[in-house]
Each structure stands twice: as structure tokens, then as C-alpha cells.
Amino acid sequence: MRGARILVEALRCEGVEHIFGYPGGAVLHVYDEINRHEDRIKHYLVRHEQGALFAAAGYAQATGKTGVALVTSGPGGTNAVTGIANAFMDSIPVVVFTGQVPTHLIGNDAFQEADLTGITRSCTKHNYLVKHVEELAPTIKEAFYVASSGRPGPVLIDMPKDMTAQEAEFRYPETINMRSYKPTLQGHPGQVRRAVELMLRARRPVLYVGGGAIAAGAHEEVRRLAEKLNLPTTCTLMGLGTFPASHPLSLGMLGMHGGYWTNMAVDNSDLLISIGARFDDRVTGKLDQFARGAQIIHVDIDPSCISKNVKADVPVVGDARVVVQQMLAEVERQLDAGERIADRTAWFEQIQEWKRQHPFFCHDEGEVIKPQRVIEELHRLTGGRAIVSADVGQHQMWTAQLYGFENPRQWLNSGGLGAMGYGFPAAMGAAVARPGEQVVAVVGDGGFQMSFNELATIVEYDIPVKILIINNGYLGMVRQWQEQFYARNYSHSNIQVAPDFVKLAEAYGVRALRATQASEVSRVLAEGLEARGPVLMEMQVNREENVFPIVPAGAALKEMILG
């Protein structure tokens, strides 16, 4: 069969049910097969290749399955690059198929030619250029394995057009064994023992959980560990939902916009146990001031993350779930041997005191809509159970602070890359992946204007995404920094010239609602969330609201501006 058909058959073998893509000259053989096999692999035609990648990312983040995108050569691939870089930064398993000009034209500056493996080399986990049609099936097998194992990430397969036209026998490898790639899953037993000894003895421990715990499916084990050892637990932006927000041991999110009590707890801890987090600069603030009194246990499947920013006292390379299971067994062993868990009453009292001093707050101002209240109301009306996909900016931070995520894979956002335009298409991917569940895209007016082309997609396929625009007429986070750190010089952050979002949605055939006053928020949200199919809800919020606390860039974590 021809290469294009081999691709389709390989996707079936991988259990792929949905792909997001956009056709073009170099992938026409593939598209000639795609619509003949949609009974088993459904293709969603996005309206921009970046949307295909974000949708595939949202699909993967909401399920743990590998997302798949298919785009053409040249501009198709370059348009996809931001989405690929996003998947790379946030360790999202995605396999991207790009078309390429025919083999004999490569390097010729041919029409719609771009060196896509070259361009994406530094933002993929790995990439491939298919040079013989016989290699296509084994390459796809390897790509799915690499994307989804170890520390997950995007893998790109560049397919010259002749590779999809030539014929080969279809044989899909059943097993895979790569001598150059063997992720370590099991933690070193000696390190696990040392880690547990420290965890039992610590007087002021904090468990610090990141997106790696979600990728590993370690949330149950993490909760058991926290409960067993009485560990106050904070989640990173990427880790929200790994540990239930309503749990008595939950400290919420740490970092630049983390809670005062959370950051103070981290700063004053004597033991910081990191599971699947990478000590990002938005978490640590000034490195040499970060948790100076704490010993560091760092569990990560990627050895290069360990001691990259903060020197680990106990490094444990391994899969988060496997290692925490090892830790739980070791805890039992040490408790049986007569070890005791240190008394932490004073520590918990101290954390409570910090929380009483400076909780999240929001001053209501009459009929002005406060964005924080919108998020709280969204939580109330969805019972805290919606899948929420945020774009990038102030609304993202308010949602992270206030929605209260209870479950993993419930919170989607672009954390590492911080790519505006992510929220809406990612929600689309999540809604495809988890039909029947409430999916809400919380977006700003800036980011939505980078992605609203996908309104046509959700209409075409009746994807029931609820879009909630927190509209302040500004690039809000930029404006906030300009207010706080650039003497209110609002240089090019005012985007009040914008479409009427309600009319815009209606032009696409999407139902739309708007609230301009605080008293309308509940009604608009309730009506929009209850309606079937896609709905857009616009909240015209207080224009100059700020996100607090904020740790200024380069400052120590405890140097928060509280508002």
C-alpha cells in the first residue's frame, strides 16, 4: 500500500481516534486517505495550524493519551512551531506529522519548502525525516513510544511527498527496543530510604508537586504520601489538581503568584520534597534566596532537571508514581522498625497564621465586575468539576489561584512557554477528548484575538466549548507590570480597539452573552454553562485589576507584593 495509507494504518495500530490538521500540497496523498477512514480516525479541520497543535496538546493534557496533528510543508510546519514549542516546554505527548517537498526537491528552495526538522530540533523531544517508505511504519512506532514515555514531549515526523506516494508492505512492529533510549522508572533504593528518613524527621516539611506527577499518574500515591506523613502540599501551576485544592493539607499554588502562606511555608521549610517539578524561575524567585534552610529531595524522571537550578540533597531519578510507591513502602518499613513521624503542630499553626494574615482577597466595588469573582462563580456553578483551559495572562493566574482544582487533567494551560492563543484551541481538544464533560476556556481579550479563528471549527463539529472572556481591554499582565515596574507607562498594552465579541461569535453562529455589571455575572454564567453546544460569555471586568500576590522578577520568593 502507499505511504499515505501506511500512515493511516499505523495510527490505527496506535489506537489514535482523533487528529487535528490542515491540508496542503505536500500532504494531499495523506488527505486522500484520511476522509476514507474517518469511521475510525476522526479528523478535525482547524482554521490555523497553531490551533491543531494546541488542540492536540489539550487533548493529550486532558487524557494522558498522545495527541496527533497533521499539517503541510513550509508554512504549515512553521505555523505549528509555537504549538510544538509549547508541548516541549510542558512535556505534553504529541506526535506531529508534517508534509515535506518531494525528496528530489529538498534543499532546492522549492515551493512551500522549509527545513522543518532543522527548525524544530530544539523544541521537539526528537524528530525524524522519512527517507525511505519502508521506514515510515517503524518511524511512527518509535515516535509514539518516544513521545509518550519517559518525560513526555512532542515528536515530529517530516514526510516528503514521495514517501506518502510510494508503495511498501505494511508491517507494524509489535515491540520496540532502542539501545539509545531507556528511561529510568525505578528510583534508587538507597536514595528512597534517605528521602523517607528525612521526611519522617522534618519539622517543617513541604511537599511540592509539579506536572510530572500528573504525567506519571501519581496523584493517588502523592495524596497517600502526604496523608501518611502529614505533609503540607503545594502544587505548581502545571501541577494543579494533582492534590485536591480542598484537602486540609493543601497549600494551593506557589511561586510568582502563589499564596502568601504557600510561599512563606516554602521559604521557611526545613525539607522540600519535589515530585515531578523543575524549580522553574517562576517558582523559585531569586535562586540563592530560595528555601535556604531546606534540604531538597528531588524526584524527576529527567536527570537533567535535577540540580539544574537548585542543588538536590537527595536526587531520585525515576517515574513519579513508581518512586512514590517505593517511598510509601519504605515509610511502612521504617514505621514498623520503630521510627516516628516528627511533631509538626507548630508548623501547621504557623502556616494557618500566615494564611489568616494574608488570604487571597478582592475588594468589591459596586457594579464593577471583579475578575476574581467571575472565577469563584464559575467554580460554584460548575461544582469545581469543569475542565478549565486558560490562556496566558492575568485571567490565567486568577483561575489558577481561585478555581480550586480537585483532580488531575482538569486544568490546562500554557505554563512553560506562556503562549497566548493556547486556551481556546486547547479547550477544543479537551472537549473532543472528553465528550459529555463541561469544558470551559477562560481567556483574555488579547489571547482570544490570537485564536478566535477556531470558532468556525467548534461550529463545524459542534464542539461544546464554553468560552469565558475576561475582557479588560488591556494586555492585562503587561499593563500590570507597566503599572508596577515601569511607572504606569502603558506602552502598547491598551487593546480597547477590539471587535464586539458577542457579534463576532454570532457571526460564526455561536451563541453569545455579555455581562457588564456585577449583578449580571451569575445569570450570564449560569445561562451560558447550561446551554447546549458552544457558547461565548464575555465579562467586561474592572480594567485595572491586578494579580496579587506578585513576586517581582528577580526578587526572593518571600518578597511578595501583597496589593
Next chain:
Amino acid sequence: MRHTISLLVEDEYGMLPRIAGLFSARGYSIDTLCVGPTLEEGISRMTLTTHGNDKIIEQIIKQLRKLVKVIKVTDLTERAHVEREMVMLTVNAEMGAHRQEVFNLVEIFRAKIVDVSPDSFIVEMTGNAEKVQAFIELLKPIGIREMVRTGTVAMTRVAATRQQPKGNEETFSQLTLNEKV
């Protein structure tokens, strides 16, 4: 500190830019880089020298190991090893004292004259980086017209008392896998 790192990599499309790109993307520098085949088909050896503090070198090694098609990374700096580099120089050698002085240095450094013209030689010399550098410094006053250096290649020393592995030393498939992480 200068480090010599030896890599075994899959001999595949685009391996060199993967390695070089890693260094440029993360702000590390490659001082020298040599690539060549090994005895096992499909596997290439790269030897590179770089410099940085311990933290940077640790990251370089971890990031190299993370590359999906890198089979093995060894920091030879930490173990007994032999390093060699070859240099070719076109040096002034007019009749008289200079010509004799070049002959003397070639003799002392166990170099070779590989091409002769009425007023110059092409000299080939092999040694570790320090020896090569010393040779160059001594020839400078005489006049070096052109220089080409290969960069460092290096090999682990096998201790005299250690049992020699049987057969072909470069069959990696078994021995490499555990050493990646």
C-alpha cells in the same frame, strides 16, 4: 575547567546538528569536535572538548544523555585516558638557519615533514593539546604561514592489570545501555 567528552551516537540523519545545537541553544561552547565511524556499523563516535564549571559540565553531560539517539556519554576527564590531536603547519624554511631550526624542532617533537618547497615545509605533528600548542609556539618566531588542527580525539586507557575484554572492544550493544543514565 577543560573537559573531554566522548559520545557514541546512532549514525543517523542530523546527529551533528543535534549535538551542536544543544550547545548553542543552552549557551555552552564547543572548543573542538571530531566525528568518525566506529567498528560497529551504524554507530559514530564523537569526541568533543568543552569548558565550564562543574555545574555547567554536569548539565552538558545530562543534556547530551537526554538526546534520544545518543547511546553513551563518557567524561574522559575523570578517568585515565589518552588524548591526541594532529596539526599541519606550513612554516617558513628558507635556506640557512631557519631551515635547520625547523629540522631540529621536527626531530625533538617527533613530527614529520610531509611536503617540501624551496622556502617552506608542511609539517605534521601529533600529540596532546599541550604538546601541539608548545610546538606551534616554538615555530611562531620562524613564521607559520598556515595552520590546520583536527581537534582532540581521546580514548580510555586500559589498566595494565585489568583483564582485556575478549574479542572486538567496540561491540557496544550490550555494554552501553546501563551507562546512559
